[in-house]
Amino acid sequence: MATIESNSPAVAHADVHDHHEPQSFWRTYVFSEDHKTIAKQYLITGIIWSVIGISLSVMFRLQLGFPSMKMDFLRPILGTWIDESGKLDPDFYLALVTMHGTIMVFFVLTAGLSGTFSNFLIPLQIGARDMASGFLNMLSYWFFFLASAVMFGSLFIETGPAGGGWVVYPPLSALPQAHKGSEFGMTLWLISMALFIVSQLLGGINYITTVINLRTRGMSFSKLPLTIWAFFLTAVLGLISFPVLLSAALLLIFDRSFGTSFYLSEIYVNGEALPNVGGSPILFQHLFWFLGHPEVYIVLLPALGMTSEIIATNSRKPIFGYRAMIASMMGIAFLAFIVWAHHMFVSGMNPFLGSVFMFLTLIIAVPSAVKAFNYITTLWRGNIRFTPAMLFSIGLVSFFISGGLTGIILGNSALDIQLHDTYFVVAHFHLVMGAASAFGLLAGVYHWFPKMFGKMMNEKLGYIHFWLTFIGIYLVFFPMHYVGIAGFPRRYYAFTSYDFTKNIFADMNAFISLAAIFTFTAQWIFIYNFVNSIIRGRRATQNPWKSNTLEWTTPIVPGHGNWTGEIPAVYRWPYDYSKPGAKEDYIPQNVPYSQTLESNLPHENELISLEKEIEAQNLNDQFKQPH
């Protein structure tokens, strides 16, 4: 193995600096193999996508909140999707809903969140020069970029983008003759998703390999920050589940273009009986949700991981129950694979399966509850500094609880009969997965901005951004539960066709729409702050949050390879905050126990003898190995 051959330090030192010759503009900023640059590429692409994704939701909220509104003012953007009388086209309404879901779930909260922070933080927090394969990492971003380009392009074609809901259930999505949104837009959707999945797999393999192989000396799994645990488990989830979505998409492509019958059977559409028999639409649902449910955790776990780190740092307290947190994340990651069919209780699958999945689903509530309690206990008797990142983390915990609790109702198959596909579900998952993960993303940006750009973000603007967003999101999604309990089905263009939805909650829907517009507007504060701080922000200090993890031992703006000298060794867990006896209220991971005799716990004094052993370990430095 390469690591063994490179053991001689003399040889190694000779090529240390070989990698540092300046590279061209293209190689530095565009086709970069540096994890920090790739992370920023992901972040900025994610922010652009989120503006697009949320704008789409504002458009359909206008339709739902103000059904009689003349939308002529949108014609410059939407063209003929606004008809002569100023009404939004119902087909395009469905396209908006579909694209909002696809963009937010995959392009913002999967790529934008996990892509940004896994790339940025894994090497920095485990003490590695870069990802295991910089080249694959670069490919991963550019596959994502291609997927983005295709998806973005699909917004502008004549028949409109995909329109069968983000779950694209066949036969609707398989039959171009059944729906405008199943024509060329759907083909582009499938191509884009296939590219996206390739990107996710390349990224995931890299994250896993890096965490397993490139940890610095002393960084055992039991000393990993919870962020890294979260990214690691997320990558494992993605690696196992995304290929299943790819297979679902491929079979759908076959059904659409090559006349197969994987999902099609006994269909009479547009005056014609199709020859396809023997397929099953339920098959697609199983395949889709085998990804779709883990996807919820792919989106949520990184946010929870970062929140653990931020809450501990800013409470100046160790995270409560470090091991319990890891165990519950592992539990969630495992259970995430065996609960998918709770999305399908009334799909017509065997009710016995429904019973099984109900039991499994409600088990997953237990580790989730443990996590919530642990966060709350971490705050208890802390010494809390409300940085913007901390505010967003507390907001995340609140959303995670509020949205998670309604999951107990929806996971109960008997209660799901009535609530399935109503606004109750929409409110539930927007709180627990949408808003919570988005808050994780924002918290992460506020917290690691100094490390990314060497500048500080403006806190005051951060506070205003937080309060407006936090209040706004509750105002959007709390009342939405009521609409759901009243039975309003989701993905309805208008509620005027039924007595049970006519004439009621028009004001509530208007209110929700106003709150949504308000919340969206508040995000411009963030965007202004983000851009302005990159340009004009106050210069960051070495360790602005007085945090323990390794990224704060790098130079203020880490260069290629992250550390200028040797990578620091790690001696302790990342949560030694406010340790009794210690001078400061934090002790970074790279401080050996031999230097903190005054604060060591009895069992930690025994660990002093292991320090020599840790220091003697292989440097595990990519730059010191011949490739």
Place this chain on the structure above:
Amino acid sequence: MIYIVAILSVIFLGLAALVVSRMAAVVKNANGANDSEFSVTSNRINGVLFLVFFIVGLIGAVWSFMYARQFFLPEASSPHGRRTDFLFWLSMGIITFAFVVTNALLFIFAWKYQHKEGRRAAYYPENHKLELIWTVIPAVIMAVLVFTGWRAWRDIMAEAPENSQVFEIVGKQFNWIVRYPGVDNNKLGAYNYKLIDNANDTGIDYTDEASFDDFTSTTELHIPVNKPILLKIRARDVLHSVFIPHMRVKMDAVPGMPTRFAFTADKTTDEMRNITGNPNFGYEIACTEVCGRGHFSMRIRLIVEDEATWQAWCKEQKPLLSSTPELASRIPANLKAKAAKYLEGAAAPSDSTTASVQQGGVNVVSAATIR
């Protein structure tokens, strides 16, 4: 009505103004002197705001619930629906309790343990007993909820009783078609999707004599009260989902895979009119699985009446065969005689051109026999 918007907007604008004004003040104070990473004043404001948010939020939540309650669906019109309603509100009670307690702790701790100069946080990394307690308590509560839910689910999804009145409901873009089993044999005839055309929009197979008296409707489904109903559900083109909000019934309609839902309606439409005080009240069936452009308007009315009225109504309906005599050409020669009574007046065309067999719910059609 408009006032919910008004009041909430006021509260919310007030809060926003408060935040902005306080922040502006802080910015003013902070200008110049304090350039460190940390401002004591903003920390205090944020801490207090969490408390304010919790209290105002709680009041808002309670008040908005009281307001919204009037628009929730009235009590279910089916026994299984009342059972799930009860479980829903039971679960809702439990999670509301958990919601208030955990959010209270979160926000109160945030306020109470905000940074104070000179104080040091407690070094409190773990407590196995606590972890155990909050693993076990949710687990037990969950187990109780799951168990009651599972029993309800098992009973709702159990096989329909033998004496159930069967109806078929077929989803298509964009309406529902219901098929009644007819008054003579009260049996639904076989169907085959390849037989669908304008005259025969559910694909009734007239080689099955049980089909002769079947009749269909695209506007209303009449069902008898207090009698077990079995809805046989299928779809012609894409996925649909039968949703009868007042009955708490929902089941997808899947092309190629017949599904079913058994329930009993125990309040007639007239009774519901009295209960709700709305003389125009009517049960409705909606679609809850996105099916294309007209998804939001697949309404069909459901009329629940006492059995005698229902039977009388059924007798008045004309079998599809009688109203569409050209379908008679599909009847095989050996059954012509049996079909004759439905074709009175209309001259039956001669030979048969179609044949199909139904085996165990799956239709097998040899392509050659189709027209």
